[in-house]
Amino acid sequence: MTRIGIVTASTRPSRIGHHVAAWVLDLAPEGVEPVGIDLRELALPFLDEPELPSDGRYAHEHTRRWSETVTGLDAVVLVMPEYNRGYNAALKNAIDYLYAEWDGMPVACVGYGWSGARYARSALRQTLERVGMVVVDGAALHLEKTLDPDGTVRADDAAVADVRSMFAALVAAATARERVAAHR
Ligand SMILES: Cc1cc2nc3c(=O)[nH]c(=O)nc-3n(C[C@H](O)[C@H](O)[C@H](O)COP(=O)(O)O)c2cc1C
Known part of the structure; x- marks a missing residue:
């Protein structure tokens, strides 16, 4: 089973x-265990760790819990809105909390908005690559x-096909990552 976190980014x-996250989750294929993650329920404060996240020394229980949740995943889908042509602050904050946990993790974005969150997805890509995530095509x-x-x-066939391809790409990337880890 490939454990894929489906993150609801809006709070x-x-x-x-x-609703968008539930739609994505319903399209998860056999062999994928979708794990719903709601940033509103996670309720991380604005980054309040004294050390750099790249040090991996976490002072707060909420950070350790978030770290454990992410470490238990094989891949992530970010279900994200677009706010003022950017991504939402809670999503950036949740990413900034951790560092090593993201390294090599396959990720895809499902964006929604007037332009399918085109600007937000494009802006977020740099951040995802900065923390070492492996970005595959998502959907809008x-x-x-x-x-x-x-x-x-009211997804058309193209949007559904994009989500199916996204899951296939995430599973392939997660499987490749596991193989590399097993040979280390
Ligand atoms: C602060 C704010 C800024 C927004 N800016 C954009 C934008 O730049 N582009 C866009 O397509 N939609 C924009 N919208 C509309 C959102 O796409 C729409 O409200 C959507 O429902 C937001 O997702 P959410 O309801 O899950 O938070 C904005 C909404 C908010 C609240």
Whole structure:
């Protein structure tokens, strides 16, 4: 089984991100164990660790818990909105908390917004690569086309195909990573 974290990045009280995450989760193929992760429930404060995350010495229980959650995953899907042509702050904060945990971890973004979160996904890519994640193609939902403003997903075949390809790419990348680790 490949354990893939499906992260709901939005924390707004009136968010629709959890509907998008549920849609992604339902498309997980056999052989994938999807693990729902909600940044609102995780409720990390703004980064409050005294040491650099790259030192890996965590003073706070909330950081150790987050570290354990991520370490238990084989890959991650970031279900993310676009805010002012960027990604949301809670997502960046959750990434910044850790460092070694991300190294080599396959990741994909499912963005949603008026332009399918094109700007947010493009901006986030640099951060994901900086922490050593292996970025594979994700998917996008467009408001008032494939996603209603209330969160109802009306995905066309292309969007569904993108999510299926995304899962296949994540499984392939996670399997390759495991093989390399086994030969070390
Ligand atoms: C602060 C803020 C800024 C936004 N900026 C953008 C934007 O730049 N591009 C876009 O496509 N949608 C933008 N939107 C609209 C969001 O795509 C839409 O509200 C979406 O539902 C947000 O996801 P969420 O409900 O899961 O938080 C913005 C929404 C908020 C709250």
